[in-house]
Amino acid sequence: MxxxxxxxxxxxxxxxxxxxxxxxxxxxxxxxxxxxxxxxxxxxxxxxxxxxxxxxxxxxxxxxxxxxxxxxxxxxxxxxxxxxxxxxxxxxxxxxxxxxxxxxxxxxxxxxxxxxxxxxxxxxxxxxxxxxxxxxxxxxxxxxxxxxxxxxxxxxxxxxxxxxxxxxxxxxxxxxxxxxxxxxxxxxxxxxxxxxxxxxxxxxxxxxxxxxxxxxxxxxxxxxxxxxxxxxxxxxxxxxxxxxxxxxxxxxxxxxxxxxxxxxxxxxxxxxxxxxxxxxxxxxxxxxxxxxxxxxxxxxxxxxxxxxxxxxxxxxxxxxxxxxxxxxxxxxxxxxxxxxxxxxxxxxxxxxxxxxxxxxxxxxxxxxxxxxxxxxxxxxxxxxxxxxxxxxLGLTGNKKVESSHSLELVSIGKSNAEIIEFIVDEDSCISGKRINDIDFPDKVLVNAIIRDNNLVTPSGKTKILANDILYVLTSRESKKSIKELIEKRKVEETKDIEVNEHEKEEETVS
Incomplete structure (x- = not known):
């Protein structure tokens, strides 16, 4: 034709x-x-x-x-x-x-x-x-x-x-x-x-x-x-x-x-x-x-x-x-x-x-x-x-969790704040903890949680679970700290606690 x-x-x-x-x-x-x-x-x-x-x-x-x-x-x-x-x-x-x-x-x-x-x-x-x-x-x-x-x-x-x-x-x-x-x-x-x-x-x-x-x-x-x-x-x-x-x-x-x-x-x-x-x-x-x-x-x-x-x-x-x-x-x-x-x-x-x-x-x-x-x-x-x-061949891992949505209401290009997205791994130090029990940096607010494709409105008693998608409002100064906190492994946290306890014991002895 x-x-x-x-x-x-x-x-x-x-x-x-x-x-x-x-x-x-x-x-x-x-x-x-x-x-x-x-x-x-x-x-x-x-x-x-x-x-x-x-x-x-x-x-x-x-x-x-x-x-x-x-x-x-x-x-x-x-x-x-x-x-x-x-x-x-x-x-x-x-x-x-x-x-x-x-x-x-x-x-x-x-x-x-x-x-x-x-x-x-x-x-x-x-x-x-x-x-x-x-x-x-x-x-x-x-x-x-x-x-x-x-x-x-x-x-x-x-x-x-x-x-x-x-x-x-x-x-x-x-x-x-x-x-x-x-x-x-x-x-x-x-x-x-x-x-x-x-x-x-x-x-x-x-x-x-x-x-x-x-x-x-x-x-x-x-x-x-x-x-x-x-x-x-x-x-x-x-x-x-x-x-x-x-x-x-x-x-x-x-x-x-x-x-x-x-x-x-x-x-x-x-x-x-x-x-x-x-x-x-x-x-x-x-x-x-x-x-x-x-x-x-x-x-x-x-x-x-x-x-x-x-x-x-x-x-x-x-x-x-x-x-x-x-x-x-x-x-x-x-x-x-x-x-x-x-x-x-x-x-x-x-x-x-x-x-x-x-x-x-x-x-x-x-x-x-x-x-x-x-x-x-x-x-x-x-x-x-x-x-x-x-x-x-037995070479598959855990099912990947990927975010299908992005939330970026405010960007550091216009102000000193940004909403950023994190996916919580199973071995993240915040996995299994309530929001009140997590030592978040100053000027940080968990705005929303996506869990199994459903919206969870967070409160202080909300427990963070593995594979949760967090939307966090943070200042530019706190962005690096919040990223390090969420990506920190449980093994690293355990080591930090052991080091702190050891230091306390030494201070007590002295």
């Missing part, structure tokens, strides 16, 4: 795609299929080989939209990541993000050389394209799951930091294929530059952004999330324009901003970017679904090649990468098996597969189709079984 191109039609079609995409997320959990697979299916359905509503074959625009979406998704993921959770797994995550990607690239390269009948450099290019796990897929699949915190943090940190390695390897092999006399020394220097400068700019702009957000006094609270997002785009563009890793810089900057103390309008910034990241995720996967033509994808040659490479990637390359990368680290055999299975591929490989197309390399269309099939296989098989696999 052909429709004349006009703005009204584009707006209508965009609205329909977003509505269908949002509704899809509601049914994805019931169907046991990751939402991103359904987003891709929507794109394929609306495309020229489906209903014929949209004809889209521009690898350039798909790449542009994909990169912008990845920046926003990585920024949102970094904002939500607690440094206290990531710090213990930083080294294994970085090992997986570097050595793991290289190992996967090498193993898949050998398989691609034999299965696709291409040159060695082309085989390594294919391996690099599918070498990294995908942040969008991992963040989406793990969100709300009760997988052990250490394993979830490892996967999220790995997926947030391994894209730069995959991008570097992909671009490097494209240069090697195109160059008459390739220089491996320059490539090594380029790697150090990309990672080192990307990390440095991420740290600097992250500090600058958090400081600017706290110091600037904007007329509207709705501008603070936009201001933060602008820094994310600025971080990527500045870093990428000087030839360094923009994706790494964005993730590092987001970590700095999200973990900054006393961040003005924290909840507003988080909620805005969460919703925007979902919108970009829907848009990105639908666009990637539009870019592929099912009549070319589901051919016997592509399907056989894709299945063979998927099996090698999932059952050989990824496990080998995991076991080699974190050898000697404190992970059990079952945990390594789970990390091997949870290496989801998603948007990043598909976006990277557009680079050879834009470079005009031979076999680039075949690469794109096979990569697309590999991603579909990975997300369908691994993505839909991660939670069950973790449960089967």
């Amino acid at each position: 052909e429709v004349s191109f006009n703005p009204d039609y584009v707006v209508l079609l965009g609205a329909l795609l977003l509505i269908v995409g949002v509704m899809t997320t509601k049914f994805s959990s019931r169907l046991g299929v990751p939402a991103l697979v359904l987003f891709i299916a929507i794109g394929m359905l609306f495309g020229s080989d489906g209903l014929g509503l949209i004809y889209f074959d521009s690898a350039y625009y798909a790449q542009l939209i994909g990169i912008i979406a990845l920046v926003i998704i990585l920024f949102e993921g970094g904002l939500q990541t607690k440094w206290s959770t990531v710090r213990p797994v930083a080294f294994p995550s970085l090992a997986l993000a570097t050595l793991g990607v290289i190992t996967t690239t090498v193993v898949v390269a050998v398989a691609a050389k034999l299965i696709l009948d291409v040159s060695w450099l082309e085989g390594f290019l294919f391996g690099a394209i599918v070498g990294s796990t995908d942040a969008a897929a991992v963040f989406a699949v793990l969100k709300g799951q009760n997988i052990k915190q250490r394993l979830g943090a490892t996967l999220e940190a790995e997926s947030g930091t391994n894209d730069p390695m995959a991008v570097f390897l992909t671009l490097s092999f494209i240069q090697l294929i195109q160059a008459d006399q390739p220089s491996y020394v320059l490539l090594a220097g380029s790697f150090i530059w990309q990672m080192g400068i990307g990390l440095l700019i991420g740290l600097l702009l992250g500090k600058l952004a958090s400081g600017a957000i706290n110091r600037i006094n904007l007329d509207s609270s709705g501008l603070y999330p936009v201001f933060a997002l602008a820094f994310a785009l600025l971080t990527y563009s500045v870093t990428a324009l000087i030839g360094a890793s923009g994706l790494l810089a964005v993730y590092v900057a987001a970590l700095i901003i999200g973990n900054a103390e006393d961040l003005t309008y924290r909840q507003s910034i988080f909620r805005f970017n969460e919703g925007f990241a979902w919108m970009m995720q829907i848009l990105m996967f639908i666009i990637l679904g539009l870019l592929v033509f099912p009549t070319q994808l589901f051919t016997l040659n592509v399907m056989i090649s894709g299945i063979l490479l998927s099996v090698i990637l999932i059952l050989i390359a990824r496990p080998l990468a995991v076991f080699l990368s974190i050898i000697g680290m404190k992970y059990t055999f079952k945990e390594k098996v789970f990390l091997s299975w949870a290496g989801l591929r998603g948007a990043v490989p598909i976006v990277l597969a557009t680079f050879p197309m834009l470079a005009g390399l031979p076999n680039s269309q075949m690469f794109f189709n096979v990569v697309f099939f590999v991603v579909l296989t990975s997300t369908l098989i691994q993505g839909s079984t991660i939670a069950h696999f973790a449960k089967w």
Whole structure:
């Protein structure tokens, strides 16, 4: 069906795609299929080989939209990541993000050389394209799951930091294929530059952004999330324009901003970017679904090649990468098996597969189709079984309690007060205590408690229970103290009591 191109039609079609995409997320959990697979299916359905509503074959625009979406998704993921959770797994995550990607690239390269009948450099290019796990897929699949915190943090940190390695390897092999006399020394220097400068700019702009957000006094609270997002785009563009890793810089900057103390309008910034990241995720996967033509994808040659490479990637390359990368680290055999299975591929490989197309390399269309099939296989098989696999291995923890509402009536950007939100852990020192018995700092008031999705109006006799969501009105001076109190563990409190009693005994003796 052909429709004349006009703005009204584009707006209508965009609205329909977003509505269908949002509704899809509601049914994805019931169907046991990751939402991103359904987003891709929507794109394929609306495309020229489906209903014929949209004809889209521009690898350039798909790449542009994909990169912008990845920046926003990585920024949102970094904002939500607690440094206290990531710090213990930083080294294994970085090992997986570097050595793991290289190992996967090498193993898949050998398989691609034999299965696709291409040159060695082309085989390594294919391996690099599918070498990294995908942040969008991992963040989406793990969100709300009760997988052990250490394993979830490892996967999220790995997926947030391994894209730069995959991008570097992909671009490097494209240069090697195109160059008459390739220089491996320059490539090594380029790697150090990309990672080192990307990390440095991420740290600097992250500090600058958090400081600017706290110091600037904007007329509207709705501008603070936009201001933060602008820094994310600025971080990527500045870093990428000087030839360094923009994706790494964005993730590092987001970590700095999200973990900054006393961040003005924290909840507003988080909620805005969460919703925007979902919108970009829907848009990105639908666009990637539009870019592929099912009549070319589901051919016997592509399907056989894709299945063979998927099996090698999932059952050989990824496990080998995991076991080699974190050898000697404190992970059990079952945990390594789970990390091997949870290496989801998603948007990043598909976006990277557009680079050879834009470079005009031979076999680039075949690469794109096979990569697309590999991603579909990975997300369908691994993505839909991660939670069950973790449960089967006994690697699930307590059910995560997440707040579905935010309350931020007053912010320190306008006055010296703020309503902040805390989730009470089981081992928090205030769990099981009545409000009157808790030594809250001055100028602190517990305004509301959400318990099992019900509102509890607090009084002095109200007992704080594990998994309660507290909304606390506090002054800027008391904010740090109340946070330390609520996050203090019962073990630490017991030690403090023992120390005080010991000091009293010494004073009595003297």
